[in-house]
Amino acid sequence: MSAPPPRHRALVLGLLTALVAAGVLALAAVRLRDREATSEVDGGTHTVLRTEIARTLSGQLTLPFRNGPDAVHCSGDLRPVRNDEVHCTAHFPIGLERRLTVEVTHVRRNLVTYRRHALPR
Numbered sequence: 204m205s206a207p208p209p210r211h212r213a214l215v216l217g218l219l220t221a222l223v224a225a226g227v228l229a230l231a232a233v234r235l236r237d238r239e240a241t242s243e244v245d246g247g248t249h250t251v252l253r254t255e256i257a258r259t260l261s262g263q264l265t266l267p268f269r270n271g272p273d274a275v276h277c278s279g280d281l282r283p284v285r286n287d288e289v290h291c292t293a294h295f296p297i298g299l300e301r302r303l304t305v306e307v308t309h310v311r312r313n314l315v316t317y318r319r320h321a322l323p324r
Contacts, residue, residue: 238263241316250280251315264293283310
């Protein structure tokens with residue numbers, strides 16, 4: 204039995220490369236779109252602390268195989284009230300900044316669910 208011709212191998216390799224690249228891009232797109240997170244309300248301030256929001260955003264903005272932002276700064280704490288919002292800025296290593304709004308979507312007891320939205324540049 205003979206090996207497949209080199210042209211056939213190149214075609215198969217090209218298709219596999221394209222599929223892997225499409226998978227990585229799809230995963231990156233899912234991680235960068237608007238996402239929700241849930242945090243516990245701080246017992247002392249009765250808010251979701253800005254440091255907790257920043258930590259969550261930093262994790263959400265980290266791509267597979269790449270570093271996330273150097274820092275995330277938020278304008279304040281998030282009150283456990285539906286539609287309450289705070290503005291945050293993510294600072295990336297190459298000097299880019301990404302402005303975000305974090306909005307409360309659901310409150311249940313001491314758990315607050317919030318969603319991030321990218322602001323126009």
